Amino acid sequence: MGDERVAEARKLINEAGIATFRSPEAAVDAFSNIALFYQNQQLLQQTPPPLSQLAKPDQAGAHILIESVLAERRKVLTEMESKALLAAFHIPITPTILAGNANEAILIASQLGYPVALKIDSPDISHKSDVHGVALDVLDAASVRDTYNDMIATVRRLRPEARINGVTIQKMSGKKRGRELYIGMVTDQPFGPVITFGAGGTMIELIDDRAVELPPLNQFLSQRLIQRVRAADTLGEWRGAPPVRLESIEHILLRVSEMVCALPQLREMDINPLIVDESGALVVDARIVVDQAAPSLHDYDHLAILPYPSNYTQDWPRRGGGQYTLRPVRPDDANMLQDFVRKLSDQSRYYRFVSSLRELSVPMLARYTLIDYDREMALVAVCKERLPTGGDEITETERMIGVSRYIANPDLSSCEFSLVVDDEFIGQGLGSRLMLSIMDVARHKGLKEIDGLVLTKNSNMLKLMKSLGFQIQTYVDDPDFKLCSKAL
Template sequence: MTEPTKTAEHLRPYARDNDKPILASWMGGDAVASGEKILNEAGLPTFAYPDTAARVFNHMWRYSYNLRALYETPSLPEDEEGIPDRKAAASIVQDTHESGRVLMTEHASKALLSAYGIPTVETRVAETPEEAVAAAQDIGHPVAVKLHSTSITHKSDVGGVRLGLTSDAAVEEAFRTIDENIGGEGFDGVTVQPMIDRSDGYELIIGSSMDEQFGPVLLFGSGGQLVEVYQDRALGLPPLNRTLARRMMEQTKIYEALQGVRGREPVDLDALETLLVRFSQLVVEQPRVKEIDVNPLLARPGDDGLLALDARVVLHPYTKDDDELPTPAIRPYPRQYIGTHPMGDDEEITIRPIRPEDEPKLVTFHERLSERSVYLRYANLMKLEQRVAHNRLARICFIDYDREMALVAERPVEEDDDQIIGVGRLTKQPGRNEAEFAMLVIDEFQGEGIGTELLRRLVEVGETEGLDRITADILQQNHAMQRVCEKLGFDLVRGDGREMVKAVKSLSG
């Protein structure tokens, strides 16, 4: 027999151990009540049954896991020349929109994906048997011939797919057969594509759909014809970074196979992360898009192992105005606030909203601040190790753009890198339609107009976001910041004996 009271006494000291959570299950009703009381008074949670404690522990672990994902320093895919091609993407969407249709053709859907750097299988449109044969000869046999239609979504269901065609005669016959199967207005020709060897790959699905409350929602999982049977999928909210993309992948069963099983080579998971990030970028930047279904997305080992074999894009009805379109639950990166500013005679800096992956640059930024600059900003000499602590900088960089806006001034120092030399932040105040600003520029660039430009742009942001006023508390001895505020039309309120000067600028009316 166990001794519940003595055991509880032995456990009591561990309630102060912050490194490991302790959950207890004292079963036995009144017989163990005294031990249960000892644990509860010590701050150790107790449960009537161990399976309940196990479920609670699982929820705690999941919460911690998700929180770590949020505060990891993420990275975004390296930009490639011409990717994303937003002009081409907008033109593709506009062409379908102006035609009065909501369903994109497969060819247009793949072109939209390609504009965001998502690799797609080569697809040729043919309106006659002769064009189909010529396309097949150009691509090389064997080929696949599929229905090209502006109104029919699922081609296989209506006999609109012919695979493994190895001759011109087979291609011509496939064209005529699909035409006979469909007939009428549903037939707009065919597409001709190379046959892709799927034997060493996995069929995945990525997609987006619209939720009434959350706006666009992303999907990732096992794809192919059995997608509804497997039901192996994970959901996420755009926009994604690499860390969030990997978390989506990890929630699926197919993820284990993608890492390599039974002697098979692993898929390039970094490339798959990049693809998911770019896909989420497409979703948030093209508000006219209502649904996207990429199935299958073929994932094979090696370089260039990802390929979208089929795609379907549905737009919102053309009768819906732009201001009626759903918006993402998480506000995407506000690209409209990116701009440049001349500094000196021959140098130009970039001023843009902060990004989660800016954390390493902010560490360097804080390392170059003098004690005086730190004191004037924080009203105390906050130590460097406090200022560059990961948990602190993660919260500073990973912001909700609806609640605050932080702009960084970035100066090019190397071909592949930039240096943050100034930061301005606008934080909305709870319950009031106003925001408080804060500013910091590294010492060697103070006095060159960077702080003035950052604050001017923060004022513009406040006006664009519909704020009533912007305020700040400035130390009495921070004369430079006070002059900047006066230059930009702020009223300064000084009080006798007050350590701070109140800067106020009304934006309404």
């Protein structure tokens, strides 16, 4: 009965283009779906590279450290080794020094300055607190001596089979109002490495506050990972403490992502606690497990999501001055690709798409920019343009001037190519460079042959294919096309 009374009003509202709902629950569901759609669209735009724009890590040193551990038939790194691996990727750590006896512990503590923390160092003990292997806020030399001796005796009693290297000494972090967080990495059987983030400290299992993300990460994904845990509520002003420096957490998440991408030997990682305050973040303790990397044909085969292949980016000089950049396509290139297609001549558009279309549909834009870098590749040539924006102001923008592409065939040994160049840049060697580069990528991916169909009346393209060593044959299924093929 109530629905009949508002039917006319609902009709008027709907005709005005405003959605109506028969219950609050339906309205909430609709709003939730819109929010989820927006979030998914944002995630589709994320194609992080394996390495961030931060300072270059010492990958060679990291590999040497891991290989030395595996050569000793060990998989669990000591705290000092774990921190050394983190330091190779410029992750801030507390300086840690190993003491082999009580006298060494006193000397080290005096050099570092009191108060200090003492921790048992053993490749066989992962959770030091379980065997009373951690002592904090040790204030003087006598306490260091007594704590050292008591800790060694206690651990030997509780874990007589454990190998004990000694006790590590480190200065207390000094972050009195810091929040304790956790950053980790686990290896999932179907998905490979997974990065975890959440609340840290000794009660981490009890609190059970974690979020996960597949690497590689970028700033957007790092921020999203932080926002998804309950501990995020404590990172602002909290019980008299000022807000923490969120950028420092994002920095470490990006660095951990780099480690996961660059080091396929990683199996587990526990950074706990990561203490963060208004001045930054500091790794106080860490545990890393490694193993031999599985055989692979290509880089990053251990990842579920391939990172943006920035290694294929190249700069080339333009005839007549200037330069252009050749790089893999990105999801955010959609608008630039649309402008590129719109500016093509009718003939160039027809030669490329065998259609009279004047612009790409939304599904086509998504198809051409949201690609699976594992089985296809699109290289775009972009150059800088300086355009007046009114008055004396000049704005520098990017302009797409060419695209080459291949898609692997189901046999995974051959691929089909396409090529289109801005009419203004035809005859300047851009088409040759795009084709040579896309063939290099296909060859690097292990493909053995590249072929494509070219309209018979597209004489310039056929001439280019011949100059690049392609075999040109009549396409038996359609005489309007030529089949161009080349062994890679």
